[in-house]
Amino acid sequence: MHAALRGIVFGTVTLSLALTTAACGSADQADGKDSGKDKKGPLTIGLLLPENQTARYERFDKPLLEKKIKELAGKDTRILYSNAKQDANLQQQQAETMVTKKVDALIVDAVDAKSIASSVKKADDADIPVVAYDRLAEGPIKAYTSVDNPRVGKIQATSLLKELGDKAEDGKIVMMNGSVTDPNAKMYKEGAHSVLDGKVKVGKEYDTKEWKPENANGNMKGALSSLGKKNIVGVYSANDGMAGGIITALKGAGFTKDDMPPVTGQDAELNAVQRILSDEQFMSVYKPYVPETSAAAEFAVALAKGEKLDDIATSKTDSSSQKDIPTKIVTPLPLVKGDIKKYVGKSGFFTAKEICTSKFKKACDEAGIK
Structure with missing residues (x-):
């Protein structure tokens, strides 16, 4: 881990x-x-x-x-x-x-x-x-x-804080929560806040309609416009689909994988696993x-x-x-780059063939996934 x-x-x-x-x-x-x-x-x-x-x-x-x-x-x-x-x-x-x-x-x-x-x-x-x-x-x-839905939010928030380190004091994070019609979204949010509150400043926070990536993308563009690119040090995203929309907005604002603020996720979706391998998304949550x-x-x-x-x-x-x-x-489990190898091919996860397409072959080789 x-x-x-x-x-x-x-x-x-x-x-x-x-x-x-x-x-x-x-x-x-x-x-x-x-x-x-x-x-x-x-x-x-x-x-x-x-x-x-x-x-x-x-x-x-x-x-x-x-x-x-x-x-x-x-x-x-x-x-x-x-x-x-x-x-x-x-x-x-x-x-x-x-x-x-x-x-x-x-x-x-x-x-x-x-x-x-x-x-x-x-x-x-x-x-x-x-x-x-x-x-x-x-x-x-x-x-x-x-x-364990509150634990999901706690895993995401704890991961984000540890990755930020001293940067948590230097800027603000954006919180992209899920849909208000989903009772789980409330528990993710509460779990995350129980860890983040008092440890980092939340510059903008959204409840994302229908969990849609395009809505998260629009929200992130609004946060970038309001807070300014230099002031955003991390993004709490409640799931991987929204993380994809958020990362697209961050790229559009000029961020590259070398200076991308850490973005969380959930569900260990294939696209997210590939983004984690290629250092665009920081982490996800794997739910067995x-x-x-x-x-x-x-x-x-x-x-x-x-x-x-x-x-x-x-x-x-x-x-x-x-x-x-x-x-x-x-019980859900954290998933960062170093964790992917141990889950590959297991029931409920992806095979190396699915993950390691030509675009991600180098990243897979570096992570020891074959």
Whole structure:
């Protein structure tokens, strides 16, 4: 691991989101109860993913989820899949189509955690259990799995501060947070601020609409105009897609890889891994997709069969509309240039052939990737 990141130790984070004083539901499985289902014949599992701009969903999440579901429930299991392409209204329609088709369980990675609640309620009314995947949706969710989201923000911020060193006192950083409709974005931001506040000046901070790289690019251009190129010493970017848009703006302002301020990221996307190898992007956060997708598949199949979740869940989570949701949380890992070699070729990461195209061959050779 890069020396700047050694010694990062975070305590266990207990997830508890936005408790309200209003009466809240409780997931049936939290008390070890089952739904009483006795499913005969092949299962049908619905899968709704939020967007396709972030490469991870089609490249890793979807195939890994499908593989694990069929491994658990049999090769004859039907998997109905839809991608919302960052459209919350479209995702609601897709969810309601799944209800109409009477799937046995539904896995949802919500575009908008609040607006999907009505669709989750319709599924619940139809006796279709819903698993919240990666983002905690509102409504009567029966199970939830994600990464340790506050830790993601802490990893990014700690990495950035260590890379800045004394430069943290010499200028300002720009914070490019994610979309306000994504509950994870709030946790990344809070985690980052818990590390950065009082250690570095934040010159500009943005909540980036729909996580879109072009919106991050526009925001970064505005920050450069407002703060001045010489005053920006680093950029906190909540994910890799936005980091790409930010780096394009920085290049347009005259920065080269030799004087590029460190830019963070998340998701370990292929383009980001290549940017890290070529010293354009400083770091990303690698989220092990196999344990996260496996947990979602295990929850969905167990719920579809009416089985208990006690052996799958490792904790419980509260949303503003639901208490004691059976939960499994996965630990994210920092990814800097020196870390890439150890992940190459592993499940949920890229092969050397994918990374080391002709443009990046020299950088791969220097990093010992073959």
